[in-house]
Amino acid sequence: MRLGASELYYSVDVNSPLNQPDQPPATCTGSQTPSSIVFGSPEVGGSFGHLIDQPLLFRGIDYQQLRFDLGRRAPDYFLDFDFETHNLNPSLFAFMLLFDGPLTENFYLHGSGSIGVPPANSTHVPGWTDDEPHHIHIGVDLKAGSWTFQLDDRSPASGPFQSDSGDIQSIRMNLSSWRLSTPNDPSVEVAVDNIVIGSLVPEPTSLDLFAIGFGSLLLLRRRKRGDMD
Numbered sequence: 339m340r341l342g343a344s345e346l347y348y349s350v351d352v353n354s355p356l357n358q359p360d361q362p363p364a365t366c367t368g369s370q371t372p373s374s375i376v377f378g379s380p381e382v383g384g385s386f387g388h389l390i391d392q393p394l395l396f397r398g399i400d401y402q403q404l405r406f407d408l409g410r411r412a413p414d415y416f417l418d419f420d421f422e423t424h425n426l427n428p429s430l431f432a433f434m435l436l437f438d439g440p441l442t443e444n445f446y447l448h449g450s451g452s453i454g455v456p457p458a459n460s461t462h463v464p465g466w467t468d469d470e471p472h473h474i475h476i477g478v479d480l481k482a483g484s485w486t487f488q489l490d491d492r493s494p495a496s497g498p499f500q501s502d503s504g505d506i507q508s509i510r511m512n513l514s515s516w517r518l519s520t521p522n523d524p525s526v527e528v529a530v531d532n533i534v535i536g537s538l539v540p541e542p543t544s545l546d547l548f549a550i551g552f553g554s555l556l557l558l559r560r561r562k563r564g565d566m567d
Contacts, residue, residue: 344416346536348372348406352382352394359384363394363404376510378402386529387422388471394533396513398431398526403512408505412537415506416477419534424527427451427468430520433528436510437478439501445476445487447528449516455487455497463487463495477538480504509535 348369356364356371359382364371380402383395396402408415417435426433429449437443443456452462466472466489477486478499488494513528 344536345412345539346534347408347410348533348535350394350533351391351531353392357382357392359392365404372404373407373508374405376401376403376405377512380404380513383529386527387424387469389420389422389529389531391531393420393422393529393531396433396511396528396530398425398429398513398515398523400522401512401514403510403514405508405510406533406535407508408535409507410537411505413481414477414479414537415509415535416475416538417509417535418473418475418532420471420473420531422471422529423447423466423468424529425468425523425525426528427465429523429526430515430517431513431523431526432516434510434512434514435474435476436512437499437506438508438510439503439506441500441502443485443499443501445485453487453489455495456485456499457497460497463489464492478506480506 350370350372352363361382362375362379363382365374378399378401380394380396383393386393386395426447426449428451432446432448434444434446444454446454447466448454451465453465454462473490475488480501483499484496485499486494486496511530
């Protein structure tokens, strides 16, 4: 089956007037904002490196986490966003993308410079570069039990994905240390912008189109009979 248009649940750019620089992002106001701030104090930046249009900013202070509520009973989901990091590679911190099903599967930018993918203890994929703009695309096919991960224009990586509920209840973004007793380091920063979360909508098959056309023909005939009666 060919995949056509997308159904979007979130399209978040944290721009004004809904958001203001140096303030926490607006939450829980629909598809233009995250659902909630779970931990810490992520905020809206004026600009960050190559991201000059008010990106969302996480710093290495305890846990910094946002959540996007889902639970749409969709057969698949995707997450796209632009990002740039500073002092994350290398560091004792990791930027995590948590897919809650409610069993949680994680993708993460690890401070060792590589990218972690599910399931746990999988071989990491090649990493990113600090202080350069990047784009991440993650697709999760719940029916097939698989994920696809793509950084920039590289060839996609893929692997198995497990959801014990058959759905994804939420997606969270989190910056925190990956080693216990790591002191805070606010110079470790991750900026994120243009967050899009949605599902793929399959194009109608030839059988679907035939059914639609046949149904329209029956309706037209009924209307004509009604006019004659």
